[in-house]
């Protein structure tokens with residue numbers, strides 16, 4: 001069993017040793033160069049570490065997860081990520097409180113966020129954004145904690161704009177804390193092992209830190225914040241302790257988002273940071289907005305949810321993916337009955353409302369290769385009977401022009417009866433190792 005390290009540093013050592021980490025020593029501009037370089041790293045499927053960005057002395061890590069195949073290797077998911085995540089998350093492991101940890105090496109009372117190498121991602125973004133931090137809050141009714149990624153717009157030395165969509169658990173907690181007259185405390189933890197990032201990005205009612213413990217197979221160590229009643233990962237690189245301001249809203253945005261567009265600038269809450277704690281030499285982690293890096297954080301945990309629901313609806317389902325884009329789901333099944341694929345598709349739509357198009361394919365199709373999936377669509381569907389448009393359904397909540405209320409279901413599996421006519425023409429020995437032949 002792979003031993004998953006406690007912190008981001010152990011992960012970087014692992015990536016470096018595997019030859020997967022890209023490192024850039026030349027100073028990069030935080031707006032004009034670093035985001036574009038991260039974009040290239042995303043295409044190569046590798047994490048990238050900048051040793052100098054702008055005026056800051058902090059190294060910056062982008063594309064932390066690298067690629068699905070790399071993260072499966074790093075975490076030791078032999079059976080594929082979705083099943084690994086599903087198996088592990090079945091047994092929550094409570095976090096362990098420790099008196100102190102590396103994130104307390106430096107305690108800054110004088111807050112100056114401008115010292116962080118905060119990147120500006122897209123050409124028309126309204127300013128720099130912290131995207132690699134998880135927002136942690138305590139549920140006032142259960143006492144449990146919730147964590148999720150929230151993009152934070154730099155507004156001043158101690159102020160960031162915060163947009164928590166109404167669909168998040170974080171927003172629900174914030175509202176209940178206001179209703180109960182409690183301080184609206186939120187800590188932001190930056191610089192985490194990808195396994196903790198994946199737990200935080202999950203949409204689960206479980207305490208995300210219990211989920212992180214479940215995935216790692218040992219408790220996540222937490223320390224108390226200095227100024228608020230929130231517990232944060234002891235091995236994080238940086239923690240910002242803040243209070244969400246409730247006495248006024250300020251314009252936030254735009255930031256090119258996961259859909260690839262600039263959402264409208266809207267009045268949102270502001271988070272006032274009152275303390276920063278960190279390691280002595282912290283690494284600043286960022287997520288390139290609108291990239292595969294961001295998509296993977298959202299899609300990998302949700303793939304497990306889809307797979308579980310689809311398997312329940314149709315036992316022939318064997319695999320699923322929400323890559324390369326959360327709104328497109330591909331299900332793979334060993335079909336025994338016609339109609340089974342459509343049942344699985346409907347279950348997937350019900351489980352993850354983000355999905356707009358869901359395609360079911362047979363076991364001989366590579367679900368991680370969209371060209372192969374499209375080959376199945378064009379050669380195995382009779383559009384008039386294998387495609388269903390389903391209207392008036394809940395989709396992505398931010399939908400000013402009504403693009404996400406309709407779903408498309410495509411059954412691209414071969415009919416059971418004539419399966420014989422749908423066998424693929426294949427070369428003998430398709431997995432032959434070309435490199436080995438070239439080397440000889």
Ligand SMILES: Cc1cc2nc3c(=O)[nH]c(=O)nc-3n(C[C@H](O)[C@H](O)[C@H](O)COP(=O)(O)O)c2cc1C
Nearest residue numbers: 148149150151163164165168169170201202287297
């Ligand atoms: C890099 C990144 C940035 C995100 N930014 C936001 C954001 O600004 N606002 C938001 O509501 N959700 C954002 N999300 C999505 C939430 O983190 C995600 O829905 C998460 O499940 C919310 O957790 P919660 O429901 O437990 O609060 C972001 C996700 C990622 C991966």
